[in-house]
Amino acid sequence: MPQPGGENGRTEATESTSLLPLASNASHGPDIWGQNDEHRYTKWPKHVAHITWLTVSSNYVNVLLVFVPLGIIAGLLHWNPTLVFVLNFFAIVPLAALLSFATEELSAKVGQTIGGLMNATFGNAVELIVSIVALLNGEIRIVQASMLGSILSNILLVLGCCFIAGGWRGGEQRFNSVVANAMASLMSIATVSLIIPATLYAALSSGETKVQDDNIALLSRGTAIIMLILYLLYLFFQLKTHSSLFDAEAQAEDEASETHILSPISAGVVLVVVTLMVAVCAEFLVDSIDAIVETAHISKTFIGLILLPIVGNAAEHVTACIVAYKQKMDLAIGVAIGSSLQIALFVTPFLVILGWIIGQPMTLHFQGFETVIFFLSVTVVNYLIQDGKSNWLEGAMCLGTYIIIALAFYVYPDTAGDIGSMLKQFFTSA
Numbered sequence: 295m296p297q298p299g300g301e302n303g304r305t306e307a308t309e310s311t312s313l314l315p316l317a318s319n320a321s322h323g324p325d326i327w328g329q330n331d332e333h334r335y336t337k338w339p340k341h342v343a344h345i346t347w348l349t350v351s352s353n354y355v356n357v358l359l360v361f362v363p364l365g366i367i368a369g370l371l372h373w374n375p376t377l378v379f380v381l382n383f384f385a386i387v388p389l390a391a392l393l394s395f396a397t398e399e400l401s402a403k404v405g406q407t408i409g410g411l412m413n414a415t416f417g418n419a420v421e422l423i424v425s426i427v428a429l430l431n432g433e434i435r436i437v438q439a440s441m442l443g444s445i446l447s448n449i450l451l452v453l454g455c456c457f458i459a460g461g462w463r464g465g466e467q468r469f470n471s472v473v474a475n476a477m478a479s480l481m482s483i484a485t486v487s488l489i490i491p492a493t494l495y496a497a498l499s500s501g502e503t504k505v506q507d508d509n510i511a512l513l514s515r516g517t518a519i520i521m522l523i524l525y526l527l528y529l530f531f532q533l534k535t536h537s538s539l540f541d542a543e544a545q546a547e548d549e550a551s552e553t554h555i556l557s558p559i560s561a562g563v564v565l566v567v568v569t570l571m572v573a574v575c576a577e578f579l580v581d582s583i584d585a586i587v588e589t590a591h592i593s594k595t596f597i598g599l600i601l602l603p604i605v606g607n608a609a610e611h612v613t614a615c616i617v618a619y620k621q622k623m624d625l626a627i628g629v630a631i632g633s634s635l636q637i638a639l640f641v642t643p644f645l646v647i648l649g650w651i652i653g654q655p656m657t658l659h660f661q662g663f664e665t666v667i668f669f670l671s672v673t674v675v676n677y678l679i680q681d682g683k684s685n686w687l688e689g690a691m692c693l694g695t696y697i698i699i700a701l702a703f704y705v706y707p708d709t710a711g712d713i714g715s716m717l718k719q720f721f722t723s724a
Contacts, residue, residue: 366382674691
């Protein structure tokens with residue numbers, strides 16, 4: 295008998311038509327678990343394979359997933375450290391994209407408030423995992439450089455690319471200046487949290503090293519707790535009291551994720567599996583850094599500040615540029631500066647507290663040169679976004695600033711003296 299709904303009695307397929315055979319249409323009777331051997335042994339494997347394919351094909355960068363097994367094998371078999379670093383470097387890029395994809399799929403189904411908290415937690419999961427691994431290994435310089443590099447890559451590299459992508463066709467792009475200025479103000483608070491420990495280090499007498507370290511550790515831990523509280527208040531501001539200000543961004547997100555592939559359980563499984571793979575690849579990556587420094591003559595600061603952030607933020611970079619090209623500048627600004635806020639007010643303070651718990655001397659006392667670079671970068675970005683408008687030339691300015699900083703850290707050795715040490719003479723002689 296012809297089926298209704300289509301021409302010549304054929305049922306027309308739509309975007310919502312299931313790719314798996316429905317039980318009621320199956321030729322072997324109703325789909326009741328255990329009544330049909332074919333369904334028992336083929337339904338779920340087919341379903342899992344289908345969902346896996348849709349997940350893997352969700353982003354072009356996932357072609358790099360071939361590096362994941364290669365990187366793990368290279369690390370387990372102790373291949374050349376440079377090869378281990380390169381393979382795991384490229385392996386983390388698609389894993390970061392999968393983490394971002396699974397987080398978006400899961401947060402879309404659990405509500406705005408919990409979704410916002412999930413994005414805060416998993417949005418920078420790669421940087422967090424790499425930094426935790428480095429912190430456990432006592433690589434404080436890698437952790438600090440990675441945190442600062444993630445912030446700089448977002449507010450200069452990503453934002454600059456967004457301004458260029460949005461303004462490439464000419465004219466000016468407008469965005470919500472109130473939201474942008476709120477984010478920029480919080481970034482200014484983050485710079486204060488780094489400047490004060492650096493200034494305290496410079497002001498304390500060089501003859502009291504133990505007391506100096508204890509004081510900076512106490513200041514850093516207290517500041518970290520306050521910054522975490524500020525970040526929670528910002529989430530409450532964004533999701534509750536002033537959610538109307540973020541309506542444009544929320545609408546753009548809903549538009550971008552109109553169709554969803556993963557169920558909450560599937561998304562949770564993907565998050566767990568990918569997080570474990572990121573942790574393994576990060577372990578091999580961090581272990582090979584010392585050999586890279588010796589053989590390639592690249593400083594740990596450059597690796598942590600320039601190379602690792604590009605890996606961790608690759609998926610976010612692409613997403614932000616795409617939405618900016620579509621003239622959704624509020625969402626692009628939210629991705630670029632919002633990610634920086636997560637690093638500055640959530641991830642970095644969390645690592646300070648974690649270092650306190652596990653006995654690692656992780657503090658907010660960054661090198662003086664790095665602190666100055668951070669302050670100048672935030673100042674430049676605040677100046678560019680305060681009018682609520684952007685164009686491609688401003689994007690070029692951001693990119694130019696980031697390239698200058700990258701060159702500076704390429705020639706900046708790990709053995710360089712701290713500016714604070716030189717400033718001590720000013721404070722002690724006064």
